Amino acid sequence: MKRILIVEDSIVMQALLARCLEPLGATITIADNGENGYKLLSDEPFDLAIVDHGLPGEMSGGALVILMHDKGCRVPFVMVTGFAGYEIPMVARGIAETIIKKPFDYQALRALAKEILERP
Template sequence: MIRILLAEDDDVMRQYLTRALEKAGYAVTAVDRGTAALPLLAPNAFDLLLTDIVMPEMDGIELAQRAGQQAPGMRVMFITGFAAVTLRAGKAVPQAKVLSKPFHLRDLVTEIDRMFDIGSLSGHS
């Protein structure tokens, strides 16, 4: 089972994503800010960091950079409603995927499955 660390400061979005990703078969640990995610980072603790870019205290880009140091095998996907930060995220963490809000949940699941080469065998479709 893919383990996802979700960092999203919007309560409604965080709850929605957590429920939807769990329903899609992922194990999700959700926090409301980057600084809350930091102590959870450890090698092999999570397969994917799914993080909003624009958050208080620590943005998702800094979180992803720190995650890369503490858990180098973890993949990163940014979610953002701000087109201007998408380019900055791509430069700062080039291996990360960026998904712009609003997005359909099916698109998110498809992108996560692609990141892990899960395809049609997983039952996600």
């Protein structure tokens, strides 16, 4: 079974993202900050990680994705953000699969996740 990690601090967004992705039939795991996301990504295999840029604590979502990429983690990362400006370099460097700006279309996110999960 495919596994998706959602790294999001907002309980409401956690629930919305999980509900959006449930029809894909993947196991969904939620981390509420960058540190917990880092632990999960370091210890468990995931097929996709959806990460909010603006996470509280010591590690932002952007920092988490860059750190995992630099450690050789090849999980496809989809960044979710309300901010602009850094997304082109992150995608160009191959660090993030894509950046989705809030507010976003949940059906489009589900379609993107489905496409990523169906890759060989």
